[in-house]
Amino acid sequence: MITVSFACGHTAKLADDTALAVCAECGERRVQAVKARAPKFRGVVLGPHAKFESLAGIPVTVGAPNDGE
Numbered sequence: 001m002i003t004v005s006f007a008c009g010h011t012a013k014l015a016d017d018t019a020l021a022v023c024a025e026c027g028e029r030r031v032q033a034v035k036a037r038a039p040k041f042r043g044v045v046l047g048p049h050a051k052f053e054s055l056a057g058i059p060v061t062v063g064a065p066n067d068g069e
């Protein structure tokens with residue numbers, strides 16, 4: 001959950017994937033502050049929020065002939 005404090009003074013707990021924050025009580029859209037959990041990264045990465053993990057490869061094509069675009 002993400003805790004959002006709006007400019008109107010109201011606060012709301014929103015889902016992690018919320019795309020648009022609107023105050024349910026008065027319709028305010030200006031956000032004053034946001035509290036969310038720390039992001040988590042995985043893969044070839046190091047850091048306090050990171051979990052090192054060898055991920056499966058992704059096939060790519062390099063130098064493929066252009067089809068005349």
Ligand SMILES: [Zn+2]
Pocket residue numbers: 006008009010023024025026027028
């Ligand atoms: Zn409000």
